[in-house]
Each structure stands twice: as structure tokens, then as C-alpha cells.
């Protein structure tokens with residue numbers, strides 16, 4: 066089935082034609098790690114995980130790289146504030162991020178590079194840019210010279226005055242042009258830094274992704290993705306660096322951007338008090354509920370994240386898991402055509418979800434859901450899920466009560482067996498007697 070994707074570069078839907086069909090290469094910008102990530106950060110991860118799964122079904126080899134930015138001024142500030150070392154802070158928060166994303170059903174990328182492991186490649190790339198006249202050193206900094214690239218700005222399509230204003234560039238005396246951006250900056254003795262031809266310092270943010278994608282995917286590759294906010298300046302500047310260092314007309318052939326996630330109609334922010342981390346949400350809902358809600362809107366549209374949306378996603382998954390409960394079949398061999406068609410049309414996940422609702426055969430439902438990374442659990446485990454900190458009986462206690470009820474029934478002591486059932490019900494556990502014995506769920 067032909068895949069069509071919306072390319073931000075052309076502002077159009079285009080057929081996906083890989084540079085090398087034997088090896089498709091995808092890069093997604095990952096988070097800066099200094100705290101738990103918020104639910105907005107999970108949107109690109111989940112949306113482009115669906116893309117990764119789709120590409121893997123259609124091509125023999127796919128390399129997916131998603132980086133971790135583990136050097137940044139926000140990280141340095143947080144470490145200085147708390148006294149934790151940068152190394153410990155970024156390890157701890159990157160581990161939490163990886164575990165949270167796994168719990169959202171995202172497949173691990175093939176490579177998850179940390180920026181600090183690629184400083185040598187960043188320096189080499191900056192040296193190349195200086196050597197070929199696209200960058201200059203000034204005052205311990207190295208800057209990319211925007212006027213040196215005649216077609217700078219093709220991705221964001223910003224006119225020059227907006228480029229300057231939009232970049233929120235401080236007027237720095239060492240800049241030859243106000244639009245020039247930092248590739249390398251000096252570090253004070255008490256700041257993280259690496260030796261370089263321009264003195265001890267650290268990389269700018271944009272050069273990190275150019276160096277990591279260049280090292281792991283090559284000088285040109287197929288798809289580069291991330292959130293809408295990254296189009297300018299981050300992706301525009303990545304393109305400038307990679308194209309000018311490597312001398313190609315493109316960096317990536319297709320640029321894909323997800324829309325923003327809002328909370329109950331408002332922009333998420335710490336000051337509004339509506340800031341939701343994935344970590345805390347996962348204590349209240351199973352990962353698949355959060356994932357289904359994230360996929361319920363098309364990835365390019367804004368997504369409104371609401372408590373009602375979570376309840377609805379939970380109800381949908383309960384319904385689907387119920388359909389699997391009696392037979393729990395192996396997934397069908399291939400993804401049902403209606404689901405594959407929807408996903409092949411620029412990842413139309415809302416359409417794919419409605420196609421899932423039409424499927425009658427549980428084996429097909431399972432295969433279709435797998436394309437979305439859903440229904441990946443054992444149905445019984447699904448119904449036993451409990452939020453963190455929930456009071457009430459644990460699984461073993463419930464199993465013991467069910468066994469006691471069974472014994473009472475066998476002894477025809479129905480008063481006792483009903484008592485046990487009612488007691489469990491009062492504790493939020495519902496028993497269901499079926500042909501295969503008694504199953505239970507937390508209601």
C-alpha cells in the first residue's frame with residue numbers, strides 16, 4: 066500500500082519514496098532531560114512510533130534514531146540548583162523517560178544517542194563549516210553565518226525580519242548578522258565543557274541533532290520529525306548546518322511535525338497549574354489509555370487532553386479487551402486493509418481507530434490494534450490493573466477469596482459464597498462466572 070505523508074518542506078502531501086528502499090532512515094528529536102517529561106513530549110514519541118511500525122511493515126530495514134539531549138543550559142541550571150551532578154541528573158531522568166515511553170507502548174528506537182557522546186562529531190562538523198566559509202569564530206563563540214546560505218529559511222518560510230525577531234536573538238556584539246546562530250559557546254570554569262579549537266566550551270542545541278543524525282543515518286536521510294515548535298529555529302538551523310557541512314541539497318527528504326497538545330483547552334504550563342507529567346498520569350491510567358487518547362486526533366491537529374477523553378479511551382479499551390477475553394486469539398497475519406489504508410494516508414489514526422471499531426473478528430482486531438501499539442496486554446491483566454496507591458485487596462488476596470468462594474459453593478454453602486462475592490464487590494472487585502471458571506476485574 067502506497068504511503069503518503071505531509072511534508073512540511075513542500076506544505077503538501079507527497080508519496081513516500083525512500084532514498085534507498087533497502088534501508089529507510091528516520092530521525093525524531095527527543096527531549097532535553099532534567100525532569101520527568103510532560104504529556105506533550107509524549108505526543109511525537111507515540112505518533113512517530115506508529116510511523117516506525119508502519120515503515121517496518123513495508124520495508125526490509127528501518128533505522129530509527131531518537132536522541133536524548135543531555136547537555137543544555139536548563140540541565141546545568143537544574144544541577145547547580147539541586148547539587149546533583151549533571152551526569153546523575155541526566156541518567157536518572159533519561160531512564161525515567163525511557164521507561165515511561167515503554168509504558169506508553171512505544172518501541173525503543175534502534176539508536177538512542179546522547180548528545181554528550183557525540184561532541185567530537187559536533188566539533189568536526191563545526192570545523193568543516195568554518196573551513197568552508199559558513200561559520201566564524203568570535204569571542205570564544207562559533208556562529209553560523211546565515212547570509213552565507215542563500216536559501217536559508219526554506220522550511221519555515223519566514224521572511225528575513227521575522228527570522229530575526231522569531232529567533233529572539235540577543236543582540237550580541239560578536240554576531241556579524243543578527244540572524245546568525247550559535248554553534249559553540251564558551252564555558253566558565255565551573256560549567257560543563259569540552260576542549261575545542263576555540264577553547265573550552267559546549268555545543269549549541271541545533272548542532273547536536275545535525276551531528277548525531279549525520280553520524281548515525283548519513284549525510285542525507287528520509288524522514289526528520291518532531292513537534293511543530295521545532296520547525297523554527299531548531300529544524301531550520303539543523304538543515305543549514307547539515308547542508309552546508311555536507312554539501313547536499315537536502316538534509317532529510319521529508320519533514321513531519323506534530324501539532325500541540327493542550328490540557329482541557331488551555332496551553333499546558335507550570336504557571337497555569339495544569340502541567341501533567343507522563344509519570345504521574347501512568348499512576349492513574351494504564352499506558353494504553355493515554356496512548357489511545359494521544360492517537361485519537363490526527364497528529365498534525367491540535368489535541369485536547371481532558372479527563373473525559375481519558376475516561377472515554379478507557380471505556381473503548383475495556384470494550385475491545387472484553388471482545389478478546391473469551392478467545393484471546395493470535396493476531397491475524399496482516400494488518401486489516403481498512404486500518405492499513407488509514408495509516409498509509411499520512412498516519413490517519415482517528416480513521417484507523419474507527420476502522421478498528423468495525424472489525425468483528427477478534428484476531429483481526431488484535432492485528433489492527435497492534436499497528437497502533439494497542440491491545441498489547443493479556444486481557445485478564447488489563448482488567449486487573451489498579452491505579453497506584455489504591456487501597457483494597459491485592460491480586461493474591463482476591464485469588465484466595467475466589468478460591469474460598471469456590472469451596473463454599475462446592476459445599477453448597479451459598480450464603481458464604483454470596484458473602485464473599487459481595488465483600489469483594491464492596492472493595493471494587495467484580496467477579497464474573499463463565500464457562501471457564503470465575504474471572505475478575507477491578508471496576
Ligand code: AMP
Nearest residue numbers: 095096097105106108109291292325326
Ligand atoms: P523539548 O524537550 O521541549 O525539546 O521537547 C521534546 C519534543 O516534544 C519536541 O518534539 C517538541 O516539539 C515536543 N513537544 C513539546 N511540547 C509539546 C506539546 N505541548 N504538544 C506536543 N508536542 C510537544
Ligand code: ZN
Nearest residue numbers: 094095274299
Ligand atoms: Zn533536533
